[in-house]
Amino acid sequence: MSNETLEKAIAAGTTATAGFASTTGGTGVHRASENGNGGLLNAEQSARFLDYMFDATVIGKVARTVRMRADTTEIDRMSVGEKLMKLATEGDDTAANSAVTFSKISLTTKKLRLDWELSSESLEDNIEGADLEDHIARLMATQAGNDIEDVVLNGNTALSSDNLYKAFDGVVKKAKTSGRVVDAAGANISRAVFNSALKALPRKYKQRRSDLRFLSGSNLIQDYLYTASLLGADGSANPQDIASSVIRGQGVQPLGGPAGYVAPFAFGIPIVEVPLLPEAQTGDHSGASGSHGDVHLTFPNNVVIGIKRDVTVYRFFWPKKDSIEYTMFTRVGVQIEQADAWVVVKNVKVAS
Numbered sequence: 001m002s003n004e005t006l007e008k009a010i011a012a013g014t015t016a017t018a019g020f021a022s023t024t025g026g027t028g029v030h031r032a033s034e035n036g037n038g039g040l041l042n043a044e045q046s047a048r049f050l051d052y053m054f055d056a057t058v059i060g061k062v063a064r065t066v067r068m069r070a071d072t073t074e075i076d077r078m079s080v081g082e083k084l085m086k087l088a089t090e091g092d093d094t095a096a097n098s099a100v101t102f103s104k105i106s107l108t109t110k111k112l113r114l115d116w117e118l119s120s121e122s123l124e125d126n127i128e129g130a131d132l133e134d135h136i137a138r139l140m141a142t143q144a145g146n147d148i149e150d151v152v153l154n155g156n157t158a159l160s161s162d163n164l165y166k167a168f169d170g171v172v173k174k175a176k177t178s179g180r181v182v183d184a185a186g187a188n189i190s191r192a193v194f195n196s197a198l199k200a201l202p203r204k205y206k207q208r209r210s211d212l213r214f215l216s217g218s219n220l221i222q223d224y225l226y227t228a229s230l231l232g233a234d235g236s237a238n239p240q241d242i243a244s245s246v247i248r249g250q251g252v253q254p255l256g257g258p259a260g261y262v263a264p265f266a267f268g269i270p271i272v273e274v275p276l277l278p279e280a281q282t283g284d285h286s287g288a289s290g291s292h293g294d295v296h297l298t299f300p301n302n303v304v305i306g307i308k309r310d311v312t313v314y315r316f317f318w319p320k321k322d323s324i325e326y327t328m329f330t331r332v333g334v335q336i337e338q339a340d341a342w343v344v345v346k347n348v349k350v351a352s
Contacts, residue, residue, distance in 0.1 A: 001266050002192075005188060005347060008102070009149075011183045015105070015165050015196055016127075024184050025102075025251070034193065039237070039282070041192065042164065042212050044257075045148060045193045047063070049141065049175060049311050050065075050067070051252050051306055051310065051328055052138075052141050052142075052145075052173070053141050053142070053144050053145035053148065054145045054148075054149075055073060055142070055145065056142050056146065057145045057146060057148075057149040058146060058149065058272065058273070058274045059149050059152060059153065059171075059274065059300075059303060059305070060145060060148070060149055060305065061308060062213070062272070062300035062301070062303075063152075063300060063301060063303035063304065063305050064301040064302075064303065064304050064305070064337070065305045065307065066107065066176060066304060066305065066306045066307070067305075067307060067308075068107070068109060068306045068307060068308045068331075069111050070308075071108065071154050071308060072106065072107065072108045073106075073107050073306065074104045074105070074106055074107070074265070075104065075106075075107060075304060075337065076104055077103045077104065077105060077337065077338070078105075078242070080094055080287055084308060093323070096149045105304075105335050105337060106209055106335070107304060107306040107333050107335045108168070108306075108333050109306050109307070109308050109331035109332055109333035110167040110331060110332060110333060111329060111330075112147075112164070112167065112329070112330055112331070112332055113149075113327065113328065113329050114143070114144045114147070114327075115118060115138060115325065115326060115328070116136065116140055116325075116326050117324065117325045117326070118132070118133065118136060118249075118322050118323045119321075119322060119323040119324075120141075120321060120323060120324075121243050121322075122144075123324075131227060134187060137326075139144075140326070140328070143243065144328065144330075146236040147164065148332050149206050149276055150164075150276050150308075151164050151165055151168070151170060151332070152170055152171060152277060152303075152305060152332070153170045153171055153172055153274070153276050153277060153278075153336045154170050155167055155168050155169050155170035155334070156169060156170065156173050156278065157169055163246075165338060168333060169193075170334060170336065171303055171336060172277070172278065172294065172338070172344075173332055174334075174335070174336050175296065175298075175336060175339070175342045175344045176215070177341035178336065178342075179298075179336070179339045179340070179342035179344055180200045180201070180340070180342065180343045180344070181343075181344050181346060182196045182197060182200050182345045182346070183345075183346055183347055184196070184345050184346065184347045184349075185284060185285040185286070185289060185290070186225065186283060186287070186289075186296075186347055186349050187347075187348065187349060188227075188349050188351060189216075189220045189223045189224045189295070189348055189349075190224075190264065191267075193295055193345050193348055194267060194269075194271075194295065194297075194345075195267070195347060196267035197214070197297040197343045198269075198276070198297065198343075200297075200343045201341070201343050202299060202340060203300055203340045205299075206214040208299070209269065211270050211299075211300075212269050212298070212299060213269065213270055213271075213299070213300050214269055214270070214271040214272065214278065214295060214296065214297055215271075215272050215274050215277065215295075215296040215298070215300075216271060216272075216273070216274065216276065216293065216294070216295045216296070217273075217276075217277040217278070217279040217293045218273055218275045219279045219291075219293065219350050219351075220293045220295065220348060220350060221264070223350065223351045224264060224266075224271070225264060226351075230232075248324075269297075274302075277294065277296075278293065278294070279291060279292075279293035279350050280350075281294075281347075282339070283292065283347045284346075284347065285347045288347070290350065290352055291349075291350040291352075292347050292348060292349055292350060293348050294345060294346050294348060294352050295344070295348055296339055296342065296343070296345075297342070297343040297344075297345075298342040298343065298346055301337075302336060302337050302338055302341055303334065303336065303337075304334065304335045304336070304337050305332070305333075306332065306333040306335070307330060307331065307332050308330065308331035308332075310330075310331075311328065311329070311330050312328065312329040312330070313326070313327070313328045313329075314326065314327045314328075319321050
């Protein structure tokens with residue numbers, strides 16, 4: 001199925017369509033069975049729609065995404081601890097068998113809605129004509145992905161005044177509640193911040209060092225790149241970054257690119273830019289002033305995003321308003337699979 005067909009299916013709210021067949025009249029009740037104006041996308045369309053939503057996101061690309069059939073699911077975990085090997089003595093059983101611990105984490109989704117409206121005049125008077133409907137559908141799918149990533153990161157059922165953020169607790173709150181937290185106490189971004197995160201991470205996870213990633217907001221990464229101690233005398237990038245790239249066969253990467261682009265390294269571990277991570281926090285250390293952000297250290301697939309596969313899209317023409325109304329529903333949830341493998345360095349000062 002092409003993107004064009006998918007976009008038309010999204011806009012028309014049907015499982016298959018070759019165009020936009022607006023329905024006039026009706027009661028205004030958004031039920032596909034009564035008005036023929038929407039319904040569930042089929043499995044292939046739904047999967048493509050979810051991929052399209054996350055195409056412009058950062059966390060959606062690197063996290064583990066679970067396409068859920070039910071609103072709630074459980075994910076099995078197995079833990080064997082740090083050391084199980086024992087000294088063997090001939091003909092002697094000196095110790096009990098090693099225990100393998102099984103546990104589960106629950107992933108529950110919440111219903112989210114995105115709606116938008118187009119007037120007939122906007123479709124008639126713009127230079128794209130009827131193609132504007134396709135264009136807006138693509139923009140809204142992208143916006144849905146951005147908004148979902150925002151609540152996945154920053155959701156807080158206890159503090160937020162925004163109803164979207166109240167849907168569920170995001171990974172920032174979960175990591176600070178259940179993960180390993182280091183307090184930078186208002187220090188500026190530096191190698192010391194990354195060093196403290198690495199030292200707080202249990203050694204059993206450092207065996208997978210190549211899979212680890214630092215996650216940070218755009219301004220903190222910019223501060224890190226701007227710090228004089230990280231630049232050469234001629235203003236060039238940190239030689240450690242260049243050496244790390246060459247060793248990995250990546251060449252020298254320019255400092256720039258889209259969101260999620262890996263710019264620098266810290267002790268050989270890539271730093272991933274996540275623009276939606278909060279960087280305007282007031283800080284909770286003594287004498288806090290100005291804006292603060294966080295630096296996270298974990299495995300990207302430690303984030304589990306659950307999305308119920310059924311995506312519902314409705315399209316309805318309102319004769320009295322002479323406009324077309326679109327409504328999309330989906331169910332989303334997030335969980336950290338192993339909180340012990342997540343380190344947060346909080347209260348990192350953002351330079352003014």
